[in-house]
Amino acid sequence: MDYVFTSSIVGSGMQSIVVSYNITCQWGIKLLSRINAPSMPDSLHLPALTSLDLFVPKFHLPAHTPKCHAPFSFNFACGVGRTDGEGVERNWSILNGIASSVSMMGPGGRWDTIDDFCNFANWRKTAILRMSLHLLFIIYP
Ligand SMILES: [Zn+2]
Numbered sequence: 001m002d003y004v005f006t007s008s009i010v011g012s013g014m015q016s017i018v019v020s021y022n023i024t025c026q027w028g029i030k031l032l033s034r035i036n037a038p039s040m041p042d043s044l045h046l047p048a049l050t051s052l053d054l055f056v057p058k059f060h061l062p063a064h065t066p067k068c069h070a071p072f073s074f075n076f077a078c079g080v081g082r083t084d085g086e087g088v089e090r091n092w093s094i095l096n097g098i099a100s101s102v103s104m105m106g107p108g109g110r111w112d113t114i115d116d117f118c119n120f121a122n123w124r125k126t127a128i129l130r131m132s133l134h135l136l137f138i139i140y141p
Contacts, residue, residue: 001027002034006044016051018077020085025068028054053077057085091121 009017021027032052036045046052056064056072070076074085094117102110 002031002040003044006035006040006046009046010044015049016079017053018080019052019054020057020074020083020088021054022057022060024054024056025064025072055080055085057089059084059086059089087125091118094121 005019019028031054032046034040054072055074055077056068058074061069061073064072074080074083095114098113098117102113105113
């Protein structure tokens with residue numbers, strides 16, 4: 001998990017990274033020391049100036065113990081607006097619809113089909129964001 005995570009953010013140039021993960025209160029324990037450990041390739045170490053903030057999605061947080069509520073709540077975080085951190089969960093509404101089809105496929109076809117649907121969901125989200133920004137500039141030039 002650490003390797004996949006750092007591989008996805010390395011070279012992004014982002015100075016601030018906000019992670020929304022259902023079990024970040026457990027996964028995040030000593031995360032920085034694991035990422036920057038000698039056993040991890042140097043190219044995957046987190047740059048010193050990059051901040052990493054970990055939160056639990058709002059729907060999932062009440063299922064955690066009270067000691068998790070404040071430290072991992074989006075409600076008390078700066079710079080995240082009113083996000084609920086549940087964005088990735090919304091893909092299930094699309095993926096559940098193809099479950100019966102992909103269950104009959106071989107591993108390669110299943111992987112490609114799910115990948116196509118996830119790519120479509122990402123494209124649609126990006127297109128909507130760009131369209132929203134464009135409308136924002138039209139309304140508030
Ligand atoms: Zn927790």
